[in-house]
Amino acid sequence: MDTPPARRIPSVHEVLRSPAGALAAARFGHRAAVAGIRRALAALRPALRAGEAPAPSAGEVAAGVLAALEREEAPSLRPVLNLTGVVLHTNLGRALLPEAAVEAAMRVMRAPAALEFDLATGGRGERDDHVRGLIRELTGAEDALVVNNNAAAVLLALAGLAAGREVVVSRGELIEIGGAFRMPAIMQAAGTRLVEVGTTNRTHPADYRGAIGPATALLMKVHTSNYVIRGFTAAVPPREVAAIARAAGLPFLDDLGSGTLADLAAFGLRHERTVREALAEGADLVTFSGDKLLGGPQAGFVAGRRALVARLARHPLKRAMRLDKIRLAALEATLRLYRDPDRLAERLPTLRHLTRPAAEIRARAERLAPPLAAWAGGGWRVEVVACESMIGSGALPLETLPSAGLALRPAAEGGAAAEAMAARLRALPVPVIGRIAEGAVRLDLRCLDEDAALLAALS
Known part of the structure; x- marks a missing residue:
């Protein structure tokens, strides 16, 4: 007689003994790992009883638990790359400290x-x-x-x-x-x-x-x-x-x-x-x-x-x-x-960003266009574009600064694609924050101090 699907779920002990389970316990503590495994197993049982999914292995459960614990432990206040074109962006913490x-x-x-x-x-x-x-x-x-x-x-x-x-x-x-x-x-x-x-x-x-x-x-x-x-x-x-x-x-x-x-x-x-x-x-x-x-x-x-x-x-x-x-x-x-x-x-980073020459920014955009295009994939065009940066935080509200950046345009027109790309950039380990304009995601590079910072985020 076949074993009911719910009974084929691995035990807490089996999940904990798997390599990913052991890593979860070592990084986050035995108690947190066990609690995470129990939550994961409880979430699996209804679907297995209904025959909607095959029973996962102990390693698969442990991998999911490890990923969940990593998300829970990730700091809420995270560094990002400010490529919005607003130098003193209130929502991104305003001035960078020297x-x-x-x-x-x-x-x-x-x-x-x-x-x-x-x-x-x-x-x-x-x-x-x-x-x-x-x-x-x-x-x-x-x-x-x-x-x-x-x-x-x-x-x-x-x-x-x-x-x-x-x-x-x-x-x-x-x-x-x-x-x-x-x-x-x-x-x-x-x-x-x-x-x-x-x-x-x-x-x-x-x-x-x-x-x-x-x-x-x-x-x-x-x-x-x-x-x-x-x-x-x-x-x-x-x-x-x-x-x-x-x-x-x-x-x-x-x-x-x-x-x-x-x-x-x-x-x-x-x-x-x-x-x-x-x-x-x-x-x-x-x-x-x-x-x-x-x-x-x-x-x-x-x-x-x-x-x-x-x-x-x-x-x-x-x-x-x-x-x-x-x-x-x-x-x-x-x-x-x-x-x-x-x-x-x-x-002073604020003054350095405000006074950075547009030609220097454009040269950086031209260097970064090919690797960004490779990361974005075949459904996207990456163009070097002229931008107008703003000082931000209520300072000189009509003053703009000539700048340059990269525009990611979907091969198929549609606002949803740009929104999805912006979300994909925000989901990177170091989130990249740009803005959407004219159906494209624009990344103004005025506040990017090093090529390596964006390349590391993309990789």
Whole structure:
């Protein structure tokens, strides 16, 4: 009499003794391997009872269990190749850290560090002191503090200086950034009352003056990071807003958003107001990011008048927003690079990617086209194409950079094929992230530092 199909399933012990089963136990532990085998066998029984599939061998079950355990243990936060053409891609982690910052972070990860310990006196220190002097030096600010991102810097500034009072902002600057995160919502969370002045496209000095009253705490300008209003427009320059605030005895907060410490025009890019310029134009406080144009780890800065920074440093929210030793070490190392502007583009990945010549990128695309075509297979054409890269993360929203890349086009037209290829690239051990345009998968090579990185991902 034939043995029922369900009884031909290998036992847990047989699966565990197979080479793949032994490897699963050695890599992931006996308990995890046994639990995985039991789950796999339980999933097989209904199909075998119904006669829908032949019974697998112990080795086949073990191989499936090993693959499942590998998937479960794979880190969720994985390195990828950013070939989207957006240099500072928010969804892909924004700025790549310079090697000096990576090394500094690793040093303090491996050992205790003098985070809040004054080595000179043996007493308690202040963690912001590790970067405060550098920010003052690089921006001309009287004082500075650092928190975990620019939204936190704005929130702290508003809560510390304007809670329960009014903040005057041009209606054309009430931005929304990624994830439906809006400036009015930040102001509400800080406990301030928003006073909008002007219209979406035109704001005049008289609008600011007319809005100032007994409840006004400060005037504020917000960098329109991810959009530009064109046509019949008018905006009040920061220097004029600063003068209006000064005449009324009020502080002026200038939120630069991305923020930069170097004049990008010196590197062949369009000029963006620097933090030093914002302070020189009369801002009492300037807020800006660390992980965008600055090219460091995620952080937010408040720089400006000493008395105002001191007030914010004493606010209870400051402790909730502080940086840990790892990010502080990386941030300090990044800021030190700005002391040597002649080698900044060489050492800072963000600036290196932004300034990479299009001819150099095209030469890389021509080298990589044949191996990519071989990997894609016969149903695909691979072409070298011109691209327009973007800076990203709300910096210079209309500025594009001439670039080059590779377009994978299906031999048979159809959007589903491009979607499938994009998914195939994302499924690689090191996922390759491009974009779909005009029925093709486009890989902009501006942010690819070495041919070997893409070749290794494909192989």
